[in-house]
Amino acid sequence: MKSQLIGFLINFWISSSIALYFHSGEREEKCIIEDVPSDTLVTGNYKVQRWDIHKHDFLDSAPGLGMFVTVTTPSAEVILSKLYGPKATFSFTSYLSGEHIICLQSNSTRLVAFAGSRLRIHLDIRVGEHFLDETVVRAKDKVNEVNFRLEHLIEQIHHISKEQNYEREREEKFRNISEQTNSNILWWAVAQTFILISIGIWQIKSLRDFFITKKLV
Amino acid sequence: MRGWALALLLGALRAGGTELTFELPDSDKQCFHQEMERGLKFTLDYQVITGGHYDVDCYVEDPNGRTIYRETKKQYDSFPHHTEVKGIYTFCFSNEFSTFSHKTVYFNLQVGDEPPILPDMSSRVTALTQMESACVTIHEALNAVIDSQTHYRLREAQDRSRAEDLNGRVSYWSVGETIILFVVSIGQVMLLKSFFTEKRPGSGGAGT
Numbered sequence: 297m298k299s300q301l302i303g304f305l306i307n308f309w310i311s312s313s314i315a316l317y318f319h320s321g322e323r324e325e326k327c328i329i330e331d332v333p334s335d336t337l338v339t340g341n342y343k344v345q346r347w348d349i350h351k352h353d354f355l356d357s358a359p360g361l362g363m364f365v366t367v368t369t370p371s372a373e374v375i376l377s378k379l380y381g382p383k384a385t386f387s388f389t390s391y392l393s394g395e396h397i398i399c400l401q402s403n404s405t406r407l408v409a410f411a412g413s414r415l416r417i418h419l420d421i422r423v424g425e426h427f428l429d430e431t432v433v434r435a436k437d438k439v440n441e442v443n444f445r446l447e448h449l450i451e452q453i454h455h456i457s458k459e460q461n462y463e464r465e466r467e468e469k470f471r472n473i474s475e476q477t478n479s480n481i482l483w484w485a486v487a488q489t490f491i492l493i494s495i496g497i498w499q500i501k502s503l504r505d506f507f508i509t510k511k512l513v
Numbered sequence: 514m515r516g517w518a519l520a521l522l523l524g525a526l527r528a529g530g531t532e533l534t535f536e537l538p539d540s541d542k543q544c545f546h547q548e549m550e551r552g553l554k555f556t557l558d559y560q561v562i563t564g565g566h567y568d569v570d571c572y573v574e575d576p577n578g579r580t581i582y583r584e585t586k587k588q589y590d591s592f593p594h595h596t597e598v599k600g601i602y603t604f605c606f607s608n609e610f611s612t613f614s615h616k617t618v619y620f621n622l623q624v625g626d627e628p629p630i631l632p633d634m635s636s637r638v639t640a641l642t643q644m645e646s647a648c649v650t651i652h653e654a655l656n657a658v659i660d661s662q663t664h665y666r667l668r669e670a671q672d673r674s675r676a677e678d679l680n681g682r683v684s685y686w687s688v689g690e691t692i693i694l695f696v697v698s699i700g701q702v703m704l705l706k707s708f709f710t711e712k713r714p715g716s717g718g719a720g721t
Contacts, residue, residue, distance in 0.1 A: 316531045316622065318545045329534040329617065331666065420531060442644050449648065452655045459662050463669065470673045477680040484687035491691065495698045502702055510709055 315341070315420040322346075322413050325401040328421060333462035334393040336424050336455070340365070342400065343383045343418040354416045362403045363417075370394030379403060393462045424455040532621040532663075534562070537569065537608045539615050544605040549624060551599040557582075558621045559606070560589035560667050563674040565614030570607040576600025586610070619667055 320326045330338055344363055345354035365386050367376035376388045390396055402415055537543055549555060561567045571590070573582040575598055582592050582604075596602070606618050 316533075316545050316547050318543065327536065329536065331534065331670065419533075421533065442642075442648060445648050445652075449651055449655065452652075452659070456655065456658055456662065459666070463662070463666060466669060466673065470669065470676060473673065473676045473680055477676065477683055480680065480683050480687070484683070484691075488687070488691060488694065491694060495694065499698060499702050503705060506706055506709070512709070 315343075315418045317416050317418040319414050319416055322402060322404045322415060325399050326417065327397050327399040328419070329395050329397055330421065330423060331395045332390050332393065332423055333458040334390055336458065337387060337389050338396070338398075338421065338423050339385065339387040340398060340419070340421045341385045342420070344402065345382075345416045345418075347414045347416070349413070360403075364399075364401045364403060366399045366401070368397045368399070370396065393465065424451075424458075529625065530621060530623040532619070534617060534619045537564075537606055537616045537618050539611045539613055540609050541615075542605055542607040542609060544603055545620075545622075546601050546603050547622060547624070548601050549596050549599070551596055553596045553625050554593065555596065555602075555625070556591060556593045556621075556623045557604060558589075558591045558623075560619050560671070562617040562619055562667060562670045564616030565611055567616075567671060567675075569616055569618055570610065571604065572607075573602065573604040575602055621663075 318326070332338060342363065344361065345356060346361055347353075348355045361382045362379050363382070363384070364379050365376060365384075366374060367388050368374055369390070369392050371392060371394075375391075376386065378386070380386060388396075398421070400417060400419075531547075535543065547555075557573065559569075559571060561569050566586075568586040568588050570585045571582070571587060572580055572584075573592065573594075575581050575596075577598060577600075581594060584590060604620075604622075606620070608614075608616050
């Protein structure tokens with residue numbers, strides 16, 4: 297009974313088509329950037345439809361249509377690269393904090409995409425939320441509404457705290473860049489003034505010696 | 514028990530939001546579509562994080578094709594709206610005015626109101642217990658904190674992007690200027706020397 301409910305809840309989330317959608321070419325790769333702190337669960341849910349030239353509409357299910365989902369970490373390492381069906385949920389946990397790039401590309405093997413062939417991709421990405429925790433919490437017998445809601449609030453607080461730590465790291469990086477720029481400017485200004493003066497002296501000396509040898513002075 | 518879980522899920526689906534960050538190449542346009550009911554309030558926030566002059570064009574169309582919002586070269590904006598027609602709303606970001614800078618754009622579409630943390634709050638006859646009201650207050654406060662954190666995160670990303678640009682520019686310009694300095698000064702001396710070095714014999718140059 298519980299597993300049926302889990303299945304129902306997940307299915308409900310997947311099949312509800314209230315999500316945002318956008319169009320893309322058949323072989324085009326569309327990427328989304330997610331800037332997340334470390335140890336954060338990112339869940340994505342998508343549905344893809346293909347344009348049917350005969351019915352002039354987007355078909356709900358095209359056989360053999362799948363999407364390659366590729367997730368790249370800030371250190372350019374690929375942590376997820378799998379082929380999913382036309383409707384799927386994928387998730388990954390970030391172990392580095394930074395910009396992760398989630399790319400979707402269809403596995404369509406048509407060599408020449410004829411005019412009007414497009415894909416409609418419904419996409420929803422959630423950061424730091426756990427949908428399956430409901431069943432874990434409700435497995436305990438003494439659970440009431442407020443208790444469950446408190447768990448949700450505690451999770452939100454943890455997420456906020458992680459984001460703040462990440463923010464502190466980034467601010468430090470930002471401050472380093474600013475200080476580097478500042479010292480760069482100062483150092484170069486001093487060096488260029490020195491070069492300017494010494495080159496000026498060299499020029500005058502060199503010209504004077506030249507004119508003396510030429511017996512003009 | 515099961516009833517309220519379902520009600521919560523339904524409530525969450527009636528309301529909800531999507532936030533995405535994507536890269537918009539130069540001379541390109543990216544459109545998003547969302548189906549919405551009539552009489553809903555939605556808010557579209559967007560901000561350009563990196564790229565060029567940090568600005569983008571944006572327009573929103575209702576299901577009848579009428580443009581309900583259009584702005585050009587905006588760095589960030591927030592657009593609230595009450596839907597009057599049921600159907601598919603389109604909003605597009607355009608970088609067509611730029612020829613070589615691709616932009617990273619963040620947008621957040623918030624549809625409907627935030628679902629209440631206690632699902633059957635509105636239908637309750639008795640007053641909320643202290644625990645429950647505390648939960649509600651905390652939830653609202655946390656939502657405000659998360660919104661404000663997102664705002665600061667985006668601002669920081671944009672400022673850091675500008676600082677990195679500045680650092681790069683200072684380094685390149687300094688090196689370039691030093692090279693130009695050497696080339697020009699040595700060139701000047703060589704040129705002057707060449708004026709006074711004649712190939713004809715016996716000529717020493719001008720002078721009385």
